Amino acid sequence: MPSTQPPGAAHRDAAAARFGARLKHWRRARRRTQAQLARDLDVDGSYISKLESARRQPTLDIASRCDSLLETGGELTSLLQEEPVVPVEPRPAVPMPVLWTAPPPVSDDDGPPAYANTHTTVTLTRLLEAYIDIDSTMGGQQIRASVEQQAQDIIRMQIGAPFPVRRALLTLAARFARLAGWIRSDNRDANGALFWHDCGQRWAMAGEDPDLAAELLARQSIVHAATGDHAGAVALAGSVKRISPDITVTGLTWAALGEARTHARAGNEDAAMEQLEVAGKRFAEVPGSLLSPPASHGNDYLWHTVTGKVHLDLALAGRRVVHHATEAVPALATALEALSAKHVRDRALTRLRLARALRLAGMTEAATQQLTAAEELSRRCASSRVHAMARMIRELLDAEATPTGLRRPTYGAGRRRRIR
Numbered sequence: 001m002p003s004t005q006p007p008g009a010a011h012r013d014a015a016a017a018r019f020g021a022r023l024k025h026w027r028r029a030r031r032r033t034q035a036q037l038a039r040d041l042d043v044d045g046s047y048i049s050k051l052e053s054a055r056r057q058p059t060l061d062i063a064s065r066c067d068s069l070l071e072t073g074g075e076l077t078s079l080l081q082e083e084p085v086v087p088v089e090p091r092p093a094v095p096m097p098v099l100w101t102a103p104p105p106v107s108d109d110d111g112p113p114a115y116a117n118t119h120t121t122v123t124l125t126r127l128l129e130a131y132i133d134i135d136s137t138m139g140g141q142q143i144r145a146s147v148e149q150q151a152q153d154i155i156r157m158q159i160g161a162p163f164p165v166r167r168a169l170l171t172l173a174a175r176f177a178r179l180a181g182w183i184r185s186d187n188r189d190a191n192g193a194l195f196w197h198d199c200g201q202r203w204a205m206a207g208e209d210p211d212l213a214a215e216l217l218a219r220q221s222i223v224h225a226a227t228g229d230h231a232g233a234v235a236l237a238g239s240v241k242r243i244s245p246d247i248t249v250t251g252l253t254w255a256a257l258g259e260a261r262t263h264a265r266a267g268n269e270d271a272a273m274e275q276l277e278v279a280g281k282r283f284a285e286v287p288g289s290l291l292s293p294p295a296s297h298g299n300d301y302l303w304h305t306v307t308g309k310v311h312l313d314l315a316l317a318g319r320r321v322v323h324h325a326t327e328a329v330p331a332l333a334t335a336l337e338a339l340s341a342k343h344v345r346d347r348a349l350t351r352l353r354l355a356r357a358l359r360l361a362g363m364t365e366a367a368t369q370q371l372t373a374a375e376e377l378s379r380r381c382a383s384s385r386v387h388a389m390a391r392m393i394r395e396l397l398d399a400e401a402t403p404t405g406l407r408r409p410t411y412g413a414g415r416r417r418r419i420r
Contacts, residue, residue: 013054015079015080016051016054016056016057016058017054018079018160019051019054019058019063019076019079019080020051020052020053020054020058021052022072022075022076022079022159023048023051023052023058023066023070023076024052026066026070026072026075026076027048027052027070029070029205029206030070030071032070034048034049034052035048037066037069037070040069041062041065041066041069043062058076058080059080060077060080063076063077063079063080064076064077071202073155073199073202073203075155075159078156078159079159120157120165120169121165121168121169121172124150124154124172125172127150128150128172128175128176128179131143131146131147131176131179132179135179135182135183135186135345136297136343136345136346137342137343137344137345137381138344138345138380138381138382138383139183139186139345139381139382139383139386140179140182140183140186140187141183141186141187141382141383141384142382143183144180144183144184144187147176147179147180147183148176148180148196150176151173151176151177151180151196151199151200154169154172154173154176155169155170155173155203157169158170158173166207167207167208168207169207170203170204170206170207171203171204171207171208171209171212173200173203173207174199174200174201174203174204174207174209174212174213174216175200175212176200177196177197177199177200177203177216178196178197178200178212178215178216178219180192180196180200181193181194181195181196181197181200181216181219181223184196185223185226185385186345186383186384186385187383187384187385188384188385188388190223190226190227193219193223194220194223194224197216197217197219197220197223198216198220200212200213200216201213201216201217201220204216205243205244208246210243210244210246210247210248210251211247211248211250211251211254213243213244213251214240214241214243214244214247214250214251214252214254214255215251215254215291217236217239217240217243217254217258218237218240218254218255218257218258219258220236221233221234221236221237221240221258221261221262222237222258222261222262222265224236224262225261225262225265225266226265230262230265230266231266233262233265233266234259234262234263234266234268236258236262237255237258237259237261237262237263238259240254240255240258240259241255249282249285249286249287250286250287250290252282253279253282253283253285253286253290254290256275256276256278256279256282257275257279257306259271259272259275260272260273260275260276260278260279260306260310261306261309261310261313263275264309264310264311264313264314264317265313265317266317267314267317267318267319269314269319269320272310272313272314273310276306276307276310279306280303283299283303286299290302297338297339297343297346298338300334300338301335301338301339304331304332304334304335304338305331305332305335305350307328307331308328308329308331308332308335308353308354308357309328309353311324311325311327311328311331311357312324312325312328312332312353312356312357312360315328315357315360316356316360321360322360322361322362325357325358325359325360325361326357326361328353328357328361329354329357329358329361329363332350332353332354332357333354335350336350336351336354344377344380344381345377345381345383345386347377348374348377348378348381348383348386348390349374349383349385349386349389351370351371351373351374351377352370352371352374352386352389352390352393354370355367355368355370355371355374355393356389356393358370359393359396359397364397364400364401367393367397368397371390371393371394371397374386374390375390375394378390
């Protein structure tokens with residue numbers, strides 16, 4: 001007997017079923033009841049139940065509002081499009097090895113895309129490793145667009161994938177977002193860094209990786225501190241340890257590091273040193289690397305870098321300047337020794353921090369030597385932060401130098417307070 005369903009009805013029913021399942025997933029992920037979501041959408045209390053059980057056809061308006069309320073990244077709206085969403089082939093800005101190729105599009109009725117499988121996460125992890133290595137070596141400006149596109153492509157890939165694969169893809173997307181945030185921050189784009197760290201934090205939580213989410217929230221607090229929003233940064237850092245009841249010692253270590261950095265930026269010496277001590281104790285308890293893989297550096301580099309930054313930030317904030325600058329020097333020197341020679345950008349940045357600490361500690365000649373070495377390295381990388389910091393330190397040292405190498409106050413157009 002011929003089907004009495006109108007053309008396209010089967011497709012709409014299948015779309016409604018997928019929409020209902022994903023709406024239920026995101027509602028639970030955001031810890032909302034059906035009644036709460038219905039109230040926020042200003043719809044009848046039974047409407048959400050009917051949507052989730054595919055007894056009502058969703059509209060684009062409802063999908064868009066649900067995307068906004070549940071912060072899904074546009075997933076629910078994309079499920080109602082007539083054409084399936086197909087990942088865009090990445091186009092790196094620099095030559096890269098071809099590690100994966102997206103297969104041809106498939107129809108909605110064929111089930112989950114064939115490329116959303118365990119093999120996909122392996123090949124994309126290899127790609128992420130290559131990107132991280134490039135960022136540590138020459139800076140990430142040339143690969144920024146490719147990294148950000150990959151993060152978005154992975155979010156599209158996880159739609160409709162089996163739960164274990166979807167969870168792995170969400171975590172991988174969060175790691176791409178973390179790198180995108182690094183690159184934006186390295187090029188002094190605070191808003192861009194905050195955007196990508198926030199995306200990564202949400203994706204990590206959806207992928208059930210609270211430790212990675214804690215790291216990304218801690219990084220957001222540090223970016224806020226760098227913009228001068230000290231009160232907001234300290235409050236945000238203090239919320240990291242409460243991000244999930246499933247957080248482990250790795251996430252708690254990031255919470256302490258975030259608080260130490262933000263308090264140091266704000267000039268809160270006692271609080272900064274207390275949290276640095278807490279972080280040091282937790283560091284010893286972390287099983288494996290503190291950075292979720294793939295990571296280009298180990299815990300030794302990370303710990304000494306953070307220690308040096310905390311002391312340097314306190315010195316720059318005017319808190320016992322010589323004492324904290326002197327404390328920063330051996331920590332940063334140890335961090336420099338932990339770096340591979342190929343990581344040019346990271347070595348240049350560490351030398352510049354070391355030069356800054358040496359200058360504040362009154363060791364001008366040693367500071368000049370470190371700056372000269374950093375300037376040589378900076379010619380081989382494309383990092384806006386490295387170049388800007390090198391120029392700033394060079395100007396300060398040149399302004400303070402006399403023919404005999406002694407320091408003197410700085411005077412410009414009118415009398416200005418000397419910049420630390």
